[in-house]
Amino acid sequence: MMALMFLLQTIRIAIPYLLAAAGGVMSERVGVIALGLEGLMLSGAFGAALGSYYGNSPWIGLVGALVAGAIVTTVLAVATLRFKANQVVVGVAINLVVVAGTRFFLRLVFDSASNSPRVPGFGGEGISNAMLASFVNPVVWIGLAALPVLGWVLYHTPFGLRVRAVGEKPEAAASLGVAVAPLRFKGLLIAGSLASLGGAYLALDQHQFTDGMTAGRGFIALAAVIFGRWEPVRVAVACVLFAAAETLQIQLQGAQLIPSQFVEMIPYLLTIIALAGVVGRSVAPAALGKTD
Numbered sequence: 001m002m003a004l005m006f007l008l009q010t011i012r013i014a015i016p017y018l019l020a021a022a023g024g025v026m027s028e029r030v031g032v033i034a035l036g037l038e039g040l041m042l043s044g045a046f047g048a049a050l051g052s053y054y055g056n057s058p059w060i061g062l063v064g065a066l067v068a069g070a071i072v073t074t075v076l077a078v079a080t081l082r083f084k085a086n087q088v089v090v091g092v093a094i095n096l097v098v099v100a101g102t103r104f105f106l107r108l109v110f111d112s113a114s115n116s117p118r119v120p121g122f123g124g125e126g127i128s129n130a131m132l133a134s135f136v137n138p139v140v141w142i143g144l145a146a147l148p149v150l151g152w153v154l155y156h157t158p159f160g161l162r163v164r165a166v167g168e169k170p171e172a173a174a175s176l177g178v179a180v181a182p183l184r185f186k187g188l189l190i191a192g193s194l195a196s197l198g199g200a201y202l203a204l205d206q207h208q209f210t211d212g213m214t215a216g217r218g219f220i221a222l223a224a225v226i227f228g229r230w231e232p233v234r235v236a237v238a239c240v241l242f243a244a245a246e247t248l249q250i251q252l253q254g255a256q257l258i259p260s261q262f263v264e265m266i267p268y269l270l271t272i273i274a275l276a277g278v279v280g281r282s283v284a285p286a287a288l289g290k291t292d
Helices: 002-029 037-055 058-082 087-110 130-134 138-156 158-168 170-175 180-206 217-227 232-255 260-264 266-281
Strands: none
Touching: 002 037, 002 138, 002 158, 002 180, 002 217, 002 232, 037 058, 037 087, 037 180, 037 217, 058 087, 058 180, 138 158, 138 180, 138 232, 158 170, 158 180, 170 180, 180 217, 217 232, 217 266, 232 266
16 A cells, blocks of 8 residues: 555656656757756746636646746747857756746735745545545646657657757758758747646646745756656656655655655755766767757
């Protein structure tokens, strides 16, 4: 029974990682460094809370998350694709601006410096177990399907072939009639939508937006992309591994066997160890970060 509960909690925790990592795979496959995942998730979380609160429906919350993600993605695309700005600098700037922006609008809209009022979430009212109730949430199933579907799209559709070509050899793709910049923009919109849904899951699952609630999940999702070598199935396994580490952290905190500060380090230590062992041997898309 304990093993089953551990598995259910791991899956529940893995959902935002899976969605953000799927967005990261798409973004980097079209040649744009996905350093802004944290900002995209946080904007999606705020958009979901805002839409759900004023629309009194989690479905409107999802629309709000997608709109917020699209706005941030458009800024990212204009800066990197139109003005050829350094993608690392833009990604860092996006994260900083979204952190400050959500804090500002949290105060402006909800008159709070820390969190929004309670907002409607998805179902589960008749289910006593909170973890089982989470699986009523349709975003959970979208998260579970995101990377397998993305893998199928990348390797079994003409669109996926163009995406991989643009991420590896954009000049060759252009010579065959592929419009590189528009395709990259489409890929970024897909990436932004997936990452913002990851943030929406957090807000709707917790029934509120909390300042900085993504808490570095976007960076861990990016680490999963690199650890999984940009292959959707491997990335999914990496996300589950990191989620299992976070689940272990939560359970150890409850047991109080070791100081909580050391326990909180577990997911981040695992991320560093995983990347230290794989980065030197992984091969990123050849055109990653190159939009000239």
